[in-house]
Amino acid sequence: MSIDYKPAVHFNHVSYTIGENQILRSITGSFPEGRITTLVGPSGAGKTTLLKLCNGLLSPTMGELYVQGQLIESYEPTELRRLVGIALQSAPMISGTVYDNLALPMVLQSKKFSKEAGRRLLRDVGLEEEFLQRKINDLSGGQRQKVSIARTLVNQPNILLLDEITSSLDRTSQKEIEELIVAINRKYGTTIIWITHNLQQALEIGYFTWVMMDGEVVETGRSELLKSPATDKARNFIKGGAV
Numbered sequence: 001m002s003i004d005y006k007p008a009v010h011f012n013h014v015s016y017t018i019g020e021n022q023i024l025r026s027i028t029g030s031f032p033e034g035r036i037t038t039l040v041g042p043s044g045a046g047k048t049t050l051l052k053l054c055n056g057l058l059s060p061t062m063g064e065l066y067v068q069g070q071l072i073e074s075y076e077p078t079e080l081r082r083l084v085g086i087a088l089q090s091a092p093m094i095s096g097t098v099y100d101n102l103a104l105p106m107v108l109q110s111k112k113f114s115k116e117a118g119r120r121l122l123r124d125v126g127l128e129e130e131f132l133q134r135k136i137n138d139l140s141g142g143q144r145q146k147v148s149i150a151r152t153l154v155n156q157p158n159i160l161l162l163d164e165i166t167s168s169l170d171r172t173s174q175k176e177i178e179e180l181i182v183a184i185n186r187k188y189g190t191t192i193i194w195i196t197h198n199l200q201q202a203l204e205i206g207y208f209t210w211v212m213m214d215g216e217v218v219e220t221g222r223s224e225l226l227k228s229p230a231t232d233k234a235r236n237f238i239k240g241g242a243v
């Protein structure tokens with residue numbers, strides 16, 4: 001990947017092992033600041049594991065990992081959570097209202113969260129203000145995912161990690177979420193690292209792409225590589241997914 005870009009996250013020979021099982025093998029590379037990078041690869045390639053390393057949910061077994069130029073171990077856990085947000089496919093929520101869920105990150109830090117702040121976040125994700133008092137269980141999958149994204153924005157993260165956030169949504173909701181993420185990236189300059197199984201989405205939304213297989217990064221570069229990969233491994237994977 002080009003060295004013209006400042007890395008938001010940098011991996012230097014990072015490995016991750018569980019027992020005898022090497023999940024990630026000496027990963028080296030960067031996620032450029034202020035850009036959308038997509039992570040693609042077959043199931044079990046290690047994409048989610050790599051994402052969890054970026055916000056300290058997991059720690060490397062070997063190698064160094066830098067977030068905004070600083071070794072990840074040097075951050076206070078709460079500081080790191082504020083800096084790096086994560087949204088998951090399952091969008092886990094507490095029961096109660098949308099407001100209760102949006103306020104959660106602040107409540108956990110013993111901070112106040114105003115209704116106005118809640119309404120502002122809803123506007124950011126394209127939901128009407130009246131959603132603030134809605135019960136979480138009454139929301140559609142797409143609306144729920146928007147609330148999940150809004151909740152990650154409470155801490156105004158510089159880096160946002162997304163794990164398959166559109167895979168269970170219909171085409172319309174999927175498009176809405178894609179547009180929303182692009183808008184967040186543009187408005188706040190948020191660095192986005194996005195795992196997706198949808199190669200068309202990776203091509204359209206991602207500025208950069210990492211192709212992963214068997215715990216390794218087999219190819220990285222501008223997302224156009226998905227149309228004409230340079231390596232056999234990436235080519236074989238993409239053939240199966242047909243961009």
Ligand SMILES: Nc1ncnc2c1ncn2[C@@H]1O[C@H](COP(=O)(O)OP(=O)(O)OP(=O)(O)O)[C@@H](O)[C@H]1O
Nearest residue numbers: 018021023041042043044045046047048049050195
């Ligand atoms: N806690 C764990 N214990 C044992 N093996 C694990 C654990 N977590 C992940 N693995 C293994 O590590 C490998 C990579 O998993 P990971 O979830 O990172 O892959 P992935 O590329 O995100 O896959 P998917 O696209 O299916 O989500 C898999 O073989 C998985 O079985």
